[in-house]
Structure formats: structure tokens, C-alpha cells
Amino acid sequence: MAAILDAAGLNKNFGAVTAANDINAAIERDSVVGLIGTNGAGKTTFINMITGYLKPDRGRIHYEGRDITRLAPRDITRLGICRSFQIPQLYASLTAYENMMIGIGVVLRNAGRGGFFSRGEPLVPGYEQPAAAVADGLLQRFGLAEYRDKNAQVLPGGVRKLLDIALTMVARPKILLLDEPTSGVSAEEKFAIMEMIMKAVRAEGITVLFVEHDMEVVSRFAERVLAFYDGRIIADGSPEQALNDPEVKRYVVGGELHRLDEEKARPRA
Ligand SMILES: Nc1ncnc2c1ncn2[C@@H]1O[C@H](COP(=O)(O)OP(=O)(O)OP(=O)(O)O)[C@@H](O)[C@H]1O
Numbered sequence: 001m002a003a004i005l006d007a008a009g010l011n012k013n014f015g016a017v018t019a020a021n022d023i024n025a026a027i028e029r030d031s032v033v034g035l036i037g038t039n040g041a042g043k044t045t046f047i048n049m050i051t052g053y054l055k056p057d058r059g060r061i062h063y064e065g066r067d068i069t070r071l072a073p074r075d076i077t078r079l080g081i082c083r084s085f086q087i088p089q090l091y092a093s094l095t096a097y098e099n100m101m102i103g104i105g106v107v108l109r110n111a112g113r114g115g116f117f118s119r120g121e122p123l124v125p126g127y128e129q130p131a132a133a134v135a136d137g138l139l140q141r142f143g144l145a146e147y148r149d150k151n152a153q154v155l156p157g158g159v160r161k162l163l164d165i166a167l168t169m170v171a172r173p174k175i176l177l178l179d180e181p182t183s184g185v186s187a188e189e190k191f192a193i194m195e196m197i198m199k200a201v202r203a204e205g206i207t208v209l210f211v212e213h214d215m216e217v218v219s220r221f222a223e224r225v226l227a228f229y230d231g232r233i234i235a236d237g238s239p240e241q242a243l244n245d246p247e248v249k250r251y252v253v254g255g256e257l258h259r260l261d262e263e264k265a266r267p268r269a
């Protein structure tokens with residue numbers, strides 16, 4: 001199957017630290033890829049390079065056959081590559097609905113939409129509906145309708161995560177890069193959140209790359225796993241292949257178990 005995204009020979013150094021060391025990965029359209037690796041392995045750097053927030057020192061990134069390596073983040077988003085950050089980027093004192101409307105406003109502005117109106121309202125590109133309808137539609141789709149008029153700061157952690165991801169959908173992505181969509185969420189909640197994300201996103205055949213530290217979540221939701229260690233991809237295969245790879249067991253899964261132990265041992269604030 002044709003690759004929607006192709007990263008070839010990516011390198012990125014920060015001083016003496018090599019955050020990306022010859023990263024090669026072709027991502028198939030309509031697939032779900034899990035990115036794993038312990039802290040500092042280079043997962044976020046990979047996402048930052050694809051989305052234009054960091055420029056690789058070497059290497060190229062092609063998206064739908066087009067070289068996007070040097071494009072600005074905004075132009076990459078406009079082409080259909082959208083992301084969420086490790087920490088939700090929400091306006092705390094605004095409601096869920098108002099947060100959606102601001103995101104949609106940005107999309108409308110970026111699209112320079114002047115000409116496409118319905119009863120005086122601009123239509124959101126890709127949805128061809130007015131902003132309010134798109135906002136409510138997405139809140140509904142992500143199971144957030146009951147939180148519509150609540151301020152973001154009072155929402156439970158898992159709901160904030162979902163709202164943040166619903167926000168990435170306003171730009172009609174073809175690829176979604178989710179940096180730790182379930183971080184800070186309890187183990188029991190993780191599965192429900194991922195189910196909701198996948199249901200809402202995969203119905204449209206959006207390609208998903210997600211960073212996840214919980215190997216049970218990775219096994220359940222990823223079709224393919226890229227394992228990062230020290231700026232390199234040390235395994236690339238099905239979850240079963242990747243998670244049973246000796247290097248991954250040693251450098252990634254072992255490290256994660258250690259990390260989970262530490263989390264359990266840490267006193268709750
Ligand atoms: N902007 C930056 N400036 C300097 N060093 C950076 C920068 N971004 C990342 N690094 C370094 O590059 C390495 C890879 O970091 P990266 O954030 O990609 O790791 P990660 O796999 O996302 O880790 P985590 O699981 O903790 O989020 C780390 O050593 C990090 O300290």
C-alpha cells in the first residue's frame with residue numbers, strides 16, 4: 001500500500017545530544033502506528049520534525065509524494081498533518097465550546113475564507129458547515145456534549161485530553177500525531193479514552209501515530225510499532241514482533257516497568 005508519509009535519513013542534534021539518528025519510516029495511509037521508547041528516546045523530536053516545529057539537520061520528509069521538510073508548521077497543518085501536544089493546549093478559563101470555536105477561527109483565518117458563506121456565516125473548509133455546527137458536531141463525536149459549557153480548567157484530566165484531540169480535528173487532518181494522548185490519565189481510564197479517540201478518528205480513515213508508554217494500550221490499539229531508543233528506531237513491526245524484540249525488551253519495556261514501579265512508589269500529592 002502507498003505511504004502517506006515517508007521520513008528518510010532524519011538526523012537532529014541538540015549540542016552533544018543526538019535526538020534523531022538516521023530515522024527512516026514510511027507510514028501507510030489509513031494505519032495506526034504506536035511510538036514507544038523511554039524518556040528522551042526521541043519520540044517527540046520525531047513528531048516535531050514531521051509537523052515542522054523542528055527542522056532536521058539532515059534527511060527529508062515526504063507527505064503524499066510532496067517534500068514538506070522545510071515547510072512552516074502552519075503550512076504543514078493546512079496540508080492535513082495535525083498534532084496534539086504532551087500537555088493539552090486549552091484556554092483554561094473558556095468553555096469546551098469556546099475552545100472549539102477558537103480553534104475553528106484559526107482554521108478559517110488560515111484558509112482565508114471570505115467567499116464561502118451560508119446565511120452570512122463562513123463555512124469551515126472540509127466540513128462545509130458553519131463554525132457552531134462543526135464545534136457541536138465534534139463535541140458530540142468525542143462524547144463531550146455534556147461538558148460543552150464547562151470551563152476547561154474544571155474538566156477531569158481525561159476529558160481535557162479528549163477535548164484537546166477533538167480540537168485537532170477542526171483542521172480536517174489526514175494524519176494525526178498524538179503525543180501521549182493518555183498521559184496523566186489513570187490506567188483504567190486509558191482504554192476508554194483510546195476507544196473514544198479511535199472511534200471518532202478512524203471512522204474517517206485518518207492515519208494515526210500515537211506516543212504511548214503503556215504497553216497494554218500499545219498492543220491493543222497499534223497495528224504497527226516503532227520503538228525508539230537513543231534517537232534511533234530499534235524495532236519496527238507488529239506490536240507482537242516489536243514488543244518481543246530482545247533490544248526493545250531490554251531498553252524500552254524494561255525501562256517502562258521500572259518507570260511504572262516508580263510511579264506507584266511515588267506518594268500521591
Ligand atoms: N529543543 C530541545 N533542545 C535541547 N534538547 C532537546 C530539545 N528537544 C529534545 N531535546 C533532547 O533530545 C532528546 C530526545 O528528546 P524527546 O523529547 O524527543 O524525547 P521523548 O522520547 O519524547 O521523551 P519523553 O518520553 O520524555 O517525552 C532528549 O535528550 C532531550 O533532552
Ligand SMILES: [Mg+2]
Nearest residue numbers: 043044045086
Ligand atoms: Mg516526548
